Amino acid sequence: MDTPPLPNDAPAFADADSLLPAIAQDAQTGRVLMIAYMNREAYDLTLSTGWAVYYSRSRGALWRKGETSGNRQRVRRVLLDCDQDAILLQVDQEGGAACHQGYPSCFFREATPAGLRVVEQRVFDPSEVYGK
Amino acid sequence: MDTPPLPNDAPAFADADSLLPAIAQDAQTGRVLMIAYMNREAYDLTLSTGWAVYYSRSRGALWRKGETSGNRQRVRRVLLDCDQDAILLQVDQEGGAACHQGYPSCFFREATPAGLRVVEQRVFDPSEVYGK
Numbered sequence: 001m002d003t004p005p006l007p008n009d010a011p012a013f014a015d016a017d018s019l020l021p022a023i024a025q026d027a028q029t030g031r032v033l034m035i036a037y038m039n040r041e042a043y044d045l046t047l048s049t050g051w052a053v054y055y056s057r058s059r060g061a062l063w064r065k066g067e068t069s070g071n072r073q074r075v076r077r078v079l080l081d082c083d084q085d086a087i088l089l090q091v092d093q094e095g096g097a098a099c100h101q102g103y104p105s106c107f108f109r110e111a112t113p114a115g116l117r118v119v120e121q122r123v124f125d126p127s128e129v130y131g132k
Numbered sequence: 133m134d135t136p137p138l139p140n141d142a143p144a145f146a147d148a149d150s151l152l153p154a155i156a157q158d159a160q161t162g163r164v165l166m167i168a169y170m171n172r173e174a175y176d177l178t179l180s181t182g183w184a185v186y187y188s189r190s191r192g193a194l195w196r197k198g199e200t201s202g203n204r205q206r207v208r209r210v211l212l213d214c215d216q217d218a219i220l221l222q223v224d225q226e227g228g229a230a231c232h233q234g235y236p237s238c239f240f241r242e243a244t245p246a247g248l249r250v251v252e253q254r255v256f257d258p259s260e261v262y263g264k
Contacts, residue, residue, distance in 0.1 A: 056192075
């Protein structure tokens with residue numbers, strides 16, 4: 001298996017509209033907080049501002065994480081994978097919760113033989129943060 | 133913002149061909165090892181066998197992680213995110229390296245103002261494991 005040369009230092013965005021997955025991980029605890037997507041502009045803004053900026057596929061717009069909830073992500077380290085088609089952010093999660101459902105991590109449910117089981121405690125009530 | 137009811141206990145594969153991202157994390161250290169994709173069959177095989185099985189987009193086939201390198205992933209926990217469109221595997225990584233380039237993690241390079249910087253040590257030489 002050949003190891004292809006690295007084209008450059010940026011993620012492999014095919015064009016301005018293409019999206020790549022971005023994982024956010026708590027820089028202190030190692031907890032995986034969430035996965036979202038970035039386009040090139042979101043990636044560049046994340047690097048230049050030091051705050052996580054994603055691209056919301058549902059809204060079709062840049063998503064400055066925490067702009068509604070206040071739960072922003074201060075970026076400590078940005079890592080790229082071997083194929084340069086995935087991004088890992090190591091972040092300090094403000095407010096202690098990454099998930100819009102109020103949990104520290106979006107991965108708050110475990111798949112078990114008996115079905116999904118919630119394995120985290122809620123940090124906030126979504127209806128109080130986002131309104132009804 | 134409403135919290136939609138959960139449709140069921142499985143990831144939201146739209147059909148047998150649809151893919152969802154799957155993050156593998158070292159169950160002991162918390163290190164994020166890699167991101168790959170699963171179709172429904174790969175997900176079911178992962179749950180039923182206890183070993184990570186992905187779907188290789190480049191090969192268009194199931195990818196039993198480690199079948200060539202021996203670096204299999206014993207799955208300790210499977211978590212789903214809030215939208216049920218992403219999967220997190222907490223695994224014991226055999227051989228100490230998840231990446232086909234010989235690094236513990238595929239995320240072995242940090243994006244810095246001076247360019248990409250390798251931040252991990254190689255565990256194996258890819259040419260010896262995969263051949264030329």
